[in-house]
Amino acid sequence: MTINKSYSVDVADIDSIILACHGCKTALNLPPSDIRQDPPQRCPNCGADWFPDHTSDRKTLNVFLASLRDLRKRSDGKVCQVRLIISQPN
Numbered sequence: 412m413t414i415n416k417s418y419s420v421d422v423a424d425i426d427s428i429i430l431a432c433h434g435c436k437t438a439l440n441l442p443p444s445d446i447r448q449d450p451p452q453r454c455p456n457c458g459a460d461w462f463p464d465h466t467s468d469r470k471t472l473n474v475f476l477a478s479l480r481d482l483r484k485r486s487d488g489k490v491c492q493v494r495l496i497i498s499q500p501n
């Protein structure tokens with residue numbers, strides 16, 4: 412028998428998104444509640460191009476962070492609570 416554990420997390424409980432560089436292992440926290448500017452295009456430590464201009468990844472990340480921020484504001488649970496399911500890490 413296999414048992415898979417998962418957890419349900421309210422979007423209001425997400426404190427930050429981490430951008431982790433594969434090259435130098437630098438980790439950068441982006442708190443959705445405190446977004447004042449776009450996330451960096453390059454790693455602040457080694458300069459790796461995290462979000463190349465020829466892709467839409469940076470715009471997608473901005474939309475994702477803004478969505479989290481907006482959902483956190485309305486996540487009062489009175490009408491519909493937005494929750495994420497997260498599998499237990501192996």
Ligand SMILES: [Zn+2]
Nearest residue numbers: 432435454457
């Ligand atoms: Zn790096």
